[in-house]
Structure formats: C-alpha cells, structure tokens
Amino acid sequence: MNSVCQPVTALNQSIDLADSYLHRRIVAKNSEVLFQQSTPLTDMYAVSSGIFKLCQQNDGDDENIIGLRFPGELIGEDALYLKTYNYTAVAIGDSSVCKVSIEQMSACGKLVPVIQQNFIELLSRQSHVRQRNFQAYIGKKSADSLLAAFLLNIIERNASYTGSDDSIHLPLSRNEVANFLGLRRETLSRVFSKFQKEQLIQVDGKKIQLIEIDKLTKLADF
C-alpha cells in the first residue's frame, strides 16, 4: 500500500498486513468519473496523485462543485455509514487513487487492530483538513479574501505531496474555481489580474505561483 498510496502516510504501518488484499490502484484520466452520486457506496478512495472534484447536480442548469480532494486525502469516508454516495467524484487532470473496499477493510480491521488504529488516525487527520478547509471560507465574502484563502488552502493541501509550498498546477477552469467560490467568472478574473498586477502571484497557464504569501495571508484573514 505504501508504494501506491504514498501520501497516505498514516496507513503506512499496515502495509505488510493488508497489502494488495485491501486496496487496488486506479488510474483516472482527466474528467473521468470515480463514482456517481446516488449509486451504492461500496468503496472508499485515497487520492494518490492529481486532483478530484466532488460535485452535485444543481437542478436545472449546471453542476455545483462542493469540494476538492488532493493527494493524501480521502474520498467517500464521510459517507461510510450511508448506503449511497451523495456526490459525484471526477478526476481533474490525470490522476490516480487507491480503492479500498469498505467491507474488506472492516473485516480485516476486526482481525488486525493496528489497521483500525491507523484508520482512526487517518480519519482524524481528514477531519482536521476539512476543518481548516471550512475555516478558509466561512465568514468570508470579499472576492479578494476568498481567492487568497483558496490559493493558500489548496497549496497547503498540495504541498505534502509535491513538496512545493508556493506553487501548484491547477487544471481547473476559471469557471470551476468561480463556481466553487461563489463568484462570477468575471469577478474572479479581475481579482486574478489584480493579484498579478500587484505581484502577489504569478500565473503561467495552469501553473500558479504565490509570490507574496504574507500579503495573501493578510488578505485571506480578512
């Protein structure tokens, strides 16, 4: 499991015990669907590389992005006790995940306590990531602070995998980011332009680099 789900460090100790029985590596090309909303929940996923977006169909028109998942993070663990997934998971750019059968995981855990223990640590870590994620956006309304918070948040979450703590390759369209943040693409575009003009960030295609992290942090805090 180590070699495959590298970023999922908390599970490392279970390697020898669980190995290939517990997980299976899945490669997902850009815009490939991992699972569909409302289908039976059978597996949990750990992102190995790339990015996944979680979305729900907004009645009528277009989809609603309700979350992003980066390497080292789980997908589907929040619905472990439900019968069906309540959102659709889609790969953003070429990505890969570890697929873990809930049933097998549970059965295996009963025999090998250390697996359960690692799983608890993993869940707690997820909780923490989500809480920080929530904090990043709650109580913020200005476009500047939303984008600053977004950039800092995704780069922090991506850092553990890529090592780079000031840049990210983000294959999301402006539309998708705007949708996620609750801004209009025009507004988002203006803020991006402003941040570049003020030398806070540098954008090159899909690559975003943070130049003035301190200033961005201040913006994000209000």
Place this chain on the structure above:
Amino acid sequence: MNSVCQPVTALNQSIDLADSYLHRRIVAKNSEVLFQQSTPLTDMYAVSSGIFKLCQQNDGDDENIIGLRFPGELIGEDALYLKTYNYTAVAIGDSSVCKVSIEQMSACGKLVPVIQQNFIELLSRQSHVRQRNFQAYIGKKSADSLLAAFLLNIIERNASYTGSDDSIHLPLSRNEVANFLGLRRETLSRVFSKFQKEQLIQVDGKKIQLIEIDKLTKLADF
C-alpha cells in the same frame, strides 16, 4: 455512557465495557470555556446538550467564529493527532458534554476492538456532518441564501437531539450569526425581517421556527 451522552448513538454499544472509566460528564454554563486555543490537547468532547461555538482570535479586534457544535457532535476530534487545540470552545447557553481522555480512549481501544469500531463509525458520521456543513456555505454569497442555508443546517443538526425538525432555540446574538456567515449585522437583520414579513420564518426571542421549509430550501440552493 448512554444516559449521559445520549445523542452519541454510535458509541452506545461500548457502554458496558467502557462506562465511567472512559468519559466524564461536564456541565458548562453560558459562555463558559471548554478549552482554550493553543493549550495542550488531552481530551475529546461529545456534546450532550446545548450548543458550543468554536472561535479563533482575529489579530487585533474581535473573535472569529469558525464553527458550531450541536448535541451528538464531537469537539476536538479533528486535532487528535495534533499537540494543541487550534481553536477555543465556548458554551452557548447552558450546555453539557462528555469529556473523553484521548489517552485512555486509545489504551482502552487496544484491548476492546469494538470501541475502536464504534469510534470509526462516529468519526465517519462526523465527517459527513462536516461535509454537509461545508456544502451549506461554499459557493453561496447572497445574504438570503446564506441565512436560509444556515437555518436549515442548524435545525437539521439539532433535530436528532430535540426531535423538532422545524424550530430551534438559538442563544446566539445576531452579531455572532452575522460574524459566522460573513455578513454585517445590519444586513442580517434586514434579511431576518424580510423572511418574517414573507412568512418564511417566525422569530420569538431566541426561538426560531421555520414555516416555509420548501421555499427556504430553494433560497438556500441559490
């Protein structure tokens, strides 16, 4: 544990095994502090009754509310693997919690697997609550949809405890709600007035009752 932490159903099966060794009931009066940000993390809490707010000191001026916890929900589990709490937890109105020692919980779990299993279910349920919580606010900017989403979210979370799925006793000040939602108190007040005028909700002191849940749901969805 059952009688004390009633709402925490997932832990019910551990009663006989863990009982009073694992948890301790704590009563917290209004505005009493459960733990302070940056102090060593030793315990996890399960809310039994009342409401708790989680907040961080915003450098300079006033506090920032970064989360609310209702009966049946956990506090501090998201930092299980950290050394210190990263927010302060304060009781809103007279409340009570179960205090669970992380150390004892862990030690006990090693001996009794079923405790670990229940804990995993509990953590997964928390993840789900947080995800719904996140969904409620991400991508929303209009004051109307924010308040509608907020009311529906807290009443859903409170329902499992009180049984009432259309009203809530919310001892939060307008200022606190506005702070949490990222609105100005004047704006929030106007929306409250509008919702009342349009007969969507009914407010009586700290008691809020939802009249037109369908319309509120539509508003919340955009």
Place this chain on the structure above:
DNA sequence: GGGAAACATTGATCCATGTCAAATATAAAT
C-alpha cells in the same frame, strides 16, 4: 422599578460585485 448598557432594527448613501456585452486569447477540429 428605573437607568444604563448592550443588542437589534431601520434609513440613507457609497462601493464592490453582479450583469450584460464585446474583445481577445487559447484550444480543438478539419
């Protein structure tokens, strides 16, 4: 019960973001 403090509502004005429209840049197709 009276007075002060804290909290909540309402009105008037200003500014940030939404909206609509057009231009430019990028990607895809032939």
Place this chain on the structure above:
DNA sequence: ATTTATATTTGACATGGATCAATGTTTCCC
C-alpha cells in the same frame, strides 16, 4: 495552417450589501 469553438479578460452600468448614523428594544444591575 486555417477555421471554429471555447475560455478568459476587459469595459460600462445596475444592484445588493457595506457603511455610517439614528432610533428602538431588550437585558442587566442597583
């Protein structure tokens, strides 16, 4: 390469929420 489609940026104006100020209401303390 050229065309076509799609995505992104920029401009002009309208609108919702912020801000400032004033008034009304509740809570608390003596």
